[in-house]
Amino acid sequence: MKAAELVDAGRFELRDRERPAPGPTDVLVEVSDVGICGSDVHWYDHGRMGERSIDEPLVLGHESAGQVVAVGRDVDRVAVGDEVAIEPGVPCGHCRYCRDGRYNLCPDVEFMATPGTDGAFREYVSWPAEFVHELPPTVSTREGALCEPVSVGIQAVRRADLDVGDSVLVMGVGPIGLLTMDVARAAGAATVAVADIVPSKLDRATDRGADLAIDSRTEDVGDTLREEFDGGVDVVIEATGAPPAIEAALDAPRPGGTAVLVGLAPGETVPMDAFETVRRQIDIRGSYRFANTYPTALSLLGANEVDATGTIDVEMPLERIGDAFERAKTPDVIKGLLSVN
Ligand SMILES: NC(=O)c1ccc[n+]([C@@H]2O[C@H](COP(=O)([O-])OP(=O)(O)OC[C@H]3O[C@@H](n4cnc5c(N)ncnc54)[C@H](O)[C@@H]3O)[C@@H](O)[C@H]2O)c1
Ligand SMILES: C[C@@H](O)[C@H](N)C(=O)O
Numbered sequence: 622m623k624a625a626e627l628v629d630a631g632r633f634e635l636r637d638r639e640r641p642a643p644g645p646t647d648v649l650v651e652v653s654d655v656g657i658c659g660s661d662v663h664w665y666d667h668g669r670m671g672e673r674s675i676d677e678p679l680v681l682g683h684e685s686a687g688q689v690v691a692v693g694r695d696v697d698r699v700a701v702g703d704e705v706a707i708e709p710g711v712p713c714g715h716c717r718y719c720r721d722g723r724y725n726l727c728p729d730v731e732f733m734a735t736p737g738t739d740g741a742f743r744e745y746v747s748w749p750a751e752f753v754h755e756l757p758p759t760v761s762t763r764e765g766a767l768c769e770p771v772s773v774g775i776q777a778v779r780r781a782d783l784d785v786g787d788s789v790l791v792m793g794v795g796p797i798g799l800l801t802m803d804v805a806r807a808a809g810a811a812t813v814a815v816a817d818i819v820p821s822k823l824d825r826a827t828d829r830g831a832d833l834a835i836d837s838r839t840e841d842v843g844d845t846l847r848e849e850f851d852g853g854v855d856v857v858i859e860a861t862g863a864p865p866a867i868e869a870a871l872d873a874p875r876p877g878g879t880a881v882l883v884g885l886a887p888g889e890t891v892p893m894d895a896f897e898t899v900r901r902q903i904d905i906r907g908s909y910r911f912a913n914t915y916p917t918a919l920s921l922l923g924a925n926e927v928d929a930t931g932t933i934d935v936e937m938p939l940e941r942i943g944d945a946f947e948r949a950k951t952p953d954v955i956k957g958l959l960s961v962n
Contacts, residue, residue: 624743626678630668641747649691656684657957683709683733685741686765706765709733767929772914774801785809793861843872
């Protein structure tokens with residue numbers, strides 16, 4: 622089979638590899654679509670992520686879907702011919718976090734496209750059957766691949782304890798922010814505001830139904846929201862990872878409101894007005910990856926509550942992976958997708 626290996630920063634090579642054989646509890650998936658995530662682009666640009674580097678060639682891609690072409694002898698959840706979304710993180714299954722259902726916090730999770738666990742930019746993936754999810758007939762494999770970023774949004778909205786009728790600010794409308802906006806709406810948000818520093822992104826969010834778009838280069842997000850929403854919004858979801866935006870996000874909830882931090886800012890510290898956080902009794906919560914979200918993502922996609930394919934701006938075959946990554950890096954592009962088979 623063909624596999625796109627990242628062999629060095631900025632350099633993919635398409636190589637022949639042995640097609641994997643599924644173990645007794647695995648399925649073999651013929652991969653059809655794989656999204657390009659910001660973390661893939663980071664690996665591509667730098668060849669490393671924090672302390673970890675690509676000492677061996679690494680196959681990127683953790684937003685994937687395809688068709689089951691073989692199943693292990695103990696598998697009965699899915700069958701040959703089923704189209705499935707592949708959930709990229711396989712936790713240990715027995716630590717305290719796995720046991721209480723928060724398997725996104727498992728310290729021994731094997732997550733696709735990180736050193737030691739190849740991702741899905743290849744023709745076939747063998748994966749535990751427990752972590753593939755059959756697509757309903759109304760969900761395409763292109764949408765199935767994007768269950769992953771939709772899941773990040775579902776996790777964030779759940780962490781926010783968002784209530785019907787809430788007002789929400791989504792800070793940053795890249796793929797995670799845009800999809801989170803849809804999920805928040807589906808969860809009952811009455812009003813969704815967005816903030817970004819790129820006008821085309823704000824326009825895109827407005828086209829997708831944002832009620833208020835704030836250019837945070839020229840406006841103070843907290844002040845604008847306090848004015849528009851009688852003291853601030855109920856829920857803020859931070860989806861930039863940019864320290865100034867995180868700082869602004871912490872200032873935006875109304876008294877008694879919640880700020881959920883999704884954006885990753887490795888190694889950064891962000892000032893927080895501790896007095897105001899206490900006085901306004903703000904809940905600040907982190908939201909990391911996702912657990913038990915794929916069935917919900919599939920329901921939302923099947924019901925057209927989330928427009929995942931509307932985020933795809935660049936679509937290329939696996940052979941053009943380098944071009945696709947270069948295009949995915951440009952600020953006007955929301956999501957890149959590679960067609961594999
Ligand atoms: N917590 C998790 O599990 C998880 C999962 C996936 C992604 N992430 C993180 O979420 C963040 C968003 O992911 P993405 O793929 O959408 O990223 P992205 O870079 O495509 O989008 C970020 C958006 O934030 C905007 N932005 C940047 N600086 C800003 C500022 N100062 N004020 C307002 N807007 C600003 C950008 O213009 C862009 O539209 C990233 O930090 C990513 O690493 C976290
Ligand atoms: C969750 C996933 O999308 C994120 N990029 C990660 O690697 O953690």
